[in-house]
Amino acid sequence: MKKITIAIDGFSSTGKSTLAKQLAQKLQYVYVDSGAMYRAVALYTLQQNLIQDTILDTESLIKHLPSIKVTFQYNESLKASEIYLNGENVNTEIRSMEVSNAVSRVATVPEVRQQLVALQQQMGVHKGIVMDGRDIGTVVFPDAELKLFMKASAHTRAQRRYDELIGSGTDVTFKAVLENITSRDHLDSTREDSPLFKAADAIEIDNSNLSLDEQFDKVLALVQSKL
Ligand code: CDP
Numbered sequence: 001m002k003k004i005t006i007a008i009d010g011f012s013s014t015g016k017s018t019l020a021k022q023l024a025q026k027l028q029y030v031y032v033d034s035g036a037m038y039r040a041v042a043l044y045t046l047q048q049n050l051i052q053d054t055i056l057d058t059e060s061l062i063k064h065l066p067s068i069k070v071t072f073q074y075n076e077s078l079k080a081s082e083i084y085l086n087g088e089n090v091n092t093e094i095r096s097m098e099v100s101n102a103v104s105r106v107a108t109v110p111e112v113r114q115q116l117v118a119l120q121q122q123m124g125v126h127k128g129i130v131m132d133g134r135d136i137g138t139v140v141f142p143d144a145e146l147k148l149f150m151k152a153s154a155h156t157r158a159q160r161r162y163d164e165l166i167g168s169g170t171d172v173t174f175k176a177v178l179e180n181i182t183s184r185d186h187l188d189s190t191r192e193d194s195p196l197f198k199a200a201d202a203i204e205i206d207n208s209n210l211s212l213d214e215q216f217d218k219v220l221a222l223v224q225s226k227l
Contacts, residue, residue: 005128005144005146006029007199008137010150015160032072032129032131033083035103037083038116039095040083042102043085043094043099062111065112069085070083071087100184113135117135121141148204148219149198152207161181
């Protein structure tokens with residue numbers, strides 16, 4: 001059976017990872033959350049006090065890069081991969097608001113991107129992969145057979161992320177979530193290295209008014225047309 005590469009890009013909280021997981025499960029493909037890798041580096045940066053109020057000590061972070069090891073390990077009972085930072089499972093920690101507020105600044109550093117993009121490309125050498133992020137169809141896998149670009153209104157996205165955070169017991173306000181999303185959208189799409197934009201050959205999916213099932217059916221038909 002032919003295997004393809006599926007690249008899913010888009011703004012924060014557009015449901016990229018939900019769709020990517022559904023696709024990977026259906027097709028028996030590997031799913032990689034590239035954002036989790038940037039979040040792990042951001043967590044390291046916070047742990048080492050290399051960032052304070054979004055002021056990043058870029059030079060020190062670059063010096064530390066050789067000692068930052070980001071890996072994934074499959075968790076049999078969760079039926080999902082979990083992310084590790086230097087051997088420690090940080091799957092939950094990387095979702096904190098603190099990390100969310102630091103990550104897009106860390107993701108502007110070209111040396112960080114080079115290190116993570118190399119890892120991402122390695123994971124995709126055999127195809128049969130679904131990866132979501134901001135630069136997957138443009139930089140990581142420019143030759144991906146299927147590229148999707150996900151959109152939804154900022155309010156819809158903030159509501160989704162707020163519900164998720166509250167559901168997981170995080171004490172957060174809707175305003176803080178909306179602010180984080182809009183500021184990350186801005187940083188992600190205006191940075192110099194690998195900014196977020198829709199690849200010319202990506203298919204745009206606005207899911208503000210689509211149910212998960214409707215979206216999945218639509219995308220599955222696209223996948224089938226490529227196989
Ligand atoms: O919160 P959400 O799930 O939408 O974001 P994420 O996928 O966890 O990514 C967190 C942040 O990492 C993004 O806001 C970007 O700044 C950065 N990122 C990136 O620069 N390139 C990627 N391929 C993936 C994420």
